Each structure stands twice: as C-alpha cells, then as structure tokens.
Amino acid sequence: MKVAIVGGGMAGCALAYILRQSGAEPVVYEAGPTLASGASGNSSGLYNPRFSALRGSESDFYAAAYSQALRCFQTLEDIDWNPCGSLHLMYSDKIAERLRRTAENWHWDPAHMRLVSTDEASEIAGITLCHEALYLPDGGSVSPEKLCAAYMRDVEHHLNAPVENLDCIDADIKVLACGPAVAQFAPTLPLIPVRGQITQVTATELSAGLKCNLCHSGYMVPARDGVHTLGATFQPDDDDAEIRPQDDQENIQKLAEIMPGLDTGLQVIGQRASVRATSRNRFPIIGLLPGQDDVYISAAHGSYGILSSLMGAHLLADMILGRPRCLPADVIRALSPTRFKKRG
Ligand SMILES: Cc1cc2nc3c(=O)[nH]c(=O)nc-3n(C[C@H](O)[C@H](O)[C@H](O)COP(=O)(O)OP(=O)(O)OC[C@H]3O[C@@H](n4cnc5c(N)ncnc54)[C@H](O)[C@@H]3O)c2cc1C
Known part of the structure; x- marks a missing residue:
C-alpha cells in the first residue's frame, strides 16, 4: 500500500x-x-508526558506514548538520547497540586515516577534546588x-x-x-500556531553540576560539551519564526524564578525559533x-x-x-x- x-x-x-x-x-x-x-x-528536546491531575484519555495517551518512546529510542542510533532523568519542579501551588495528583492517579512504580523532597531533588540534580518535585528517572532528552x-x-x-x-x-x-x-x-x-524559541547558553561552574533535566515553566538540559539548552517560549497566535533576543532573556529569567543564581553568568551563544501547532x-x-x-x-x-x-x-x-x-x-x-x- x-x-x-x-x-x-x-x-x-x-x-x-x-x-x-x-x-x-x-x-x-x-x-x-x-x-x-x-x-x-x-537539536535538543525533552520527551515529557503532558501531566494532568486526573487519569483520563489525555493521561492514558501520554503514559502509553512515554513507554512506547522509551522502547523505540533504545533501538535507534545517533539520536543523542540522554535518559538522565527529569525533575518536574513544584514551583507554584497549582503545579504542586497537579504533580501530586498525577503521582497518585498514574500510580506508577516509584522506580519510574515518584515525589521527592527538596533535599532529594537537589541530590538528584547535583545542584541545590528550592522546590519539591515529581521525578521521572527514565525521563530525558533526545535530538528531534x-x-x-x-x-x-x-x-x-x-x-x-x-x-x-x-x-x-x-x-x-x-x-x-x-x-x-x-x-x-x-x-x-x-489549529492554533504557537511561536517558540529555545536558547543555547554556555555552562557556568554552578550550572555545569546539573545532572538531570529541570522542568518548570521552561526547562534546562544538563550541559553537553559545555552548553545547556533552555526552553522554550510559548506565544499562541504568533507564527513569526524570526529570532527575538527578548525570548532568550525570557528563557533565562524563568530559570532565575525557580532558582535564584542559576541564571548568573549564563552566556547566550545560539537560539532557534519555530512555530508549533496546537488545538483548542x-x-x-x-x-x-x-x-x-x-x-x-x-x-x-x-x-x-x-x-x-x-x-x-x-x-x-x-x-x-x-x-x-x-x-x-x-x-x-x-x-x-x-x-x-x-x-x-
Ligand atoms: C521552541 C520549541 C521547543 C519545543 N520543545 C519541545 C520539547 O522539549 N519536547 C517536545 O516533545 N516537543 C517540543 N516542541 C514541540 C515539537 O517540536 C512539535 O510538537 C513537533 O515538532 C511537531 O512536529 P510536526 O511534524 O507536527 O510539525 P513540524 O516539525 O513543523 O513539521 C511539519 C513539516 O511540514 C512541512 N510542510 C509544511 N507545509 C508543507 C507542504 N504543503 N508540503 C510539504 N511539506 C510541508 C514543514 O516544512 C515542516 O518540516 C517544541 C517546539 C518548539 C517550537
């Protein structure tokens, strides 16, 4: 066919x-x-499920997709797969509630999804954090x-x-x-066009210690060859794929909000903007x-x-x-x- x-x-x-x-x-x-x-x-993206507090069609789809992807990535070569784990930080009451209910409703084995304290999150991350988190040890990044x-x-x-x-x-x-x-x-x-930009920054002495992905209203990927990828801006109804310096600042600012000081000294060395589509x-x-x-x-x-x-x-x-x-x-x-x- x-x-x-x-x-x-x-x-x-x-x-x-x-x-x-x-x-x-x-x-x-x-x-x-x-x-x-x-x-x-x-060049880099996180394979995160979309979390919803309730177990339903949406969470069933992303849970199945996540385990499917892990099996598939094992069989593919040269995709920059880095299953370093992902910490989803509880940076607001609303997000904390959603992540806690996700852990309850998805009911995955703690080897694959668990709530962690601020101290445990810091130990996993390799740098001091100031939020509890939902931890996915098999989470990670790949090059789209x-x-x-x-x-x-x-x-x-x-x-x-x-x-x-x-x-x-x-x-x-x-x-x-x-x-x-x-x-x-x-x-x-x-269909709604949503402009977005990722930013590449050089690692600092502090950020170079990061061992897993940090996910908040944006994300930070551990340094590879001394460079982190920060993501991503999200601008609905905007289909302009030109680079905007203010988007780099937004990606860095989001880091400062979840952990003051982590942004200090990061130098922007690259970026890429494009347009994804979403539905209502x-x-x-x-x-x-x-x-x-x-x-x-x-x-x-x-x-x-x-x-x-x-x-x-x-x-x-x-x-x-x-x-x-x-x-x-x-x-x-x-x-x-x-x-x-x-x-x-
Ligand atoms: C800044 C940013 C960061 C992101 N980070 C992540 C992340 O960390 N994790 C994650 O899971 N997702 C992430 N996403 C989302 C993810 O990149 C998109 O969901 C995904 O790329 C969509 O794939 P697609 O094939 O549907 O669309 P596209 O990748 O846009 O592919 C569509 C293709 O169709 C081609 N095309 C258009 N019109 C025609 C035509 N008439 N004939 C032939 N070809 C045509 C285009 O040239 C294009 O190559 C991110 C997106 C952005 C913008």
Whole structure:
C-alpha cells in the first residue's frame, strides 16, 4: 500500500518509520530543503508526558506514548538520547497540586515516577534546588532533528517538494503531517500556531553540576560539551519564526524564578525559533479527516510532539492498515478530528 505523507517533521517521519516496519510503502514530501525544517528541527528536546491531575484519555495517551518512546529510542542510533532523568519542579501551588495528583492517579512504580523532597531533588540534580518535585528517572532528552533522520533511514522522501493539492499525489492513502500548514488543507480544524524559541547558553561552574533535566515553566538540559539548552517560549497566535533576543532573556529569567543564581553568568551563544501547532484543548489531532476515506491527519502536537508524534504514528498505522488499535476507544475519540464538529 502506497502512503503519501505531507511533511517531514516528527509526525510525518515517525509515521513513515512505523509504516515501513509494517510493510507499507511510505513516501514523504517535505517543503523545506531538509527534513525537520519546521518545529522538529531543534537539536535538543525533552520527551515529557503532558501531566494532568486526573487519569483520563489525555493521561492514558501520554503514559502509553512515554513507554512506547522509551522502547523505540533504545533501538535507534545517533539520536543523542540522554535518559538522565527529569525533575518536574513544584514551583507554584497549582503545579504542586497537579504533580501530586498525577503521582497518585498514574500510580506508577516509584522506580519510574515518584515525589521527592527538596533535599532529594537537589541530590538528584547535583545542584541545590528550592522546590519539591515529581521525578521521572527514565525521563530525558533526545535530538528531534536527529530523530527525524533516524526514522527516515531507507524511507523514500522528496525535499523542496511542497504539496499544494492532495489530488495531484498518486497514492492509496494521504496523510497531512505538515504542522501549522495543515490548516491550508483542513481550514475548519481549530489549529492554533504557537511561536517558540529555545536558547543555547554556555555552562557556568554552578550550572555545569546539573545532572538531570529541570522542568518548570521552561526547562534546562544538563550541559553537553559545555552548553545547556533552555526552553522554550510559548506565544499562541504568533507564527513569526524570526529570532527575538527578548525570548532568550525570557528563557533565562524563568530559570532565575525557580532558582535564584542559576541564571548568573549564563552566556547566550545560539537560539532557534519555530512555530508549533496546537488545538483548542491542547490535545493532538490524529485520525481520519472528516468527510474523507483516504486522508488522515497527525497534527497539533503542541509542546509534547516527541511523544505524541510516535504514539500517533502507531495509531494511524493501525487505522491505515486495518489492524486492532493500540489505544482504547475513548482515547481515539479524544484525538479524533471529528471531535470539533458542532453538535446540533
Ligand atoms: C521552541 C520549541 C521547543 C519545543 N520543545 C519541545 C520539547 O522539549 N519536547 C517536545 O516533545 N516537543 C517540543 N516542541 C514541540 C515539537 O517540536 C512539535 O510538537 C513537533 O515538532 C511537531 O512536529 P510536526 O511534524 O507536527 O510539525 P513540524 O516539525 O513543523 O513539521 C511539519 C513539516 O511540514 C512541512 N510542510 C509544511 N507545509 C508543507 C507542504 N504543503 N508540503 C510539504 N511539506 C510541508 C514543514 O516544512 C515542516 O518540516 C517544541 C517546539 C518548539 C517550537
């Protein structure tokens, strides 16, 4: 079965990878001069689940996606996978409540998720912190850019190949995986562009001691070759991918808010801005395009695309190939593009 995939970011590349493993013939069309030309082009990103206080469709999706990704990353080479652990800091009462209820409701073995005191968090981090945290020992970072390349080894793809009209593509199935540009093909879907920028800074003597990821309203990744990645700004309804110096300052300022002094002396040496897409309820849109029988979507991966693009790829592959579904019906409904239809 020939499957044409529009977009060579994580959503498109992950789907191509899973389809190829299943014996289908994926072909990826990417508008840019390289794979991962859009939001997936960052050199480092965290594979965090999106936490919700209640156990429901959303948490079931991200929990499944997290364990799926850990299994997958073990099998891929050259993706800069660093499972150094992630501390999700309780930097406000609201966040503390959400993280505590996550630990209760997800009920994972403490070897994989547990609440830690400020002292224990500091010991894990290797630097003194001033917040309790939810700790995910298997958490970590990966290079989205390299992940796309790894997914696409041996998959047919065409660069500088913008698709303007799906009818011009000769394939049994077509999949829209082109980030915010999905809106051009499916204008009724409530896709929201969200600009974001990551910042690279040189490590200081203090920050160089960091041993795991720190997650707060932003994030800090342990230094690699003396350089930290700080993320990320989040500006809804802004589709401008130009670099903004004030975004670097915002990423550094967020660090100062969770641990005064950690920001001191950090020198900005690089940055990258791009635009992710999200949906009205911040949950990805994955499934059959309403009114079509051969056009699927994988979009609105928001700030959690490393996990959701891979889980979405497994689900779409099951749908396209007519296999039993890897996710329960309530999760599939919650992801479906038809969920936005007005009831009347
Ligand atoms: C600053 C920032 C930091 C982030 N940090 C993290 C993180 O730490 N962890 C995490 O999980 N997620 C993170 N994200 C989110 C993650 O990067 C996105 O969710 C993910 O990249 C979305 O992948 P995608 O394939 O849907 O979209 P994209 O990566 O945007 O891919 C879409 C592709 O489609 C192409 N395209 C567009 N139109 C066409 C067309 N007509 N024909 C052909 N090709 C087309 C584009 O060129 C692009 O390459 C971050 C995002 C940003 C912006």
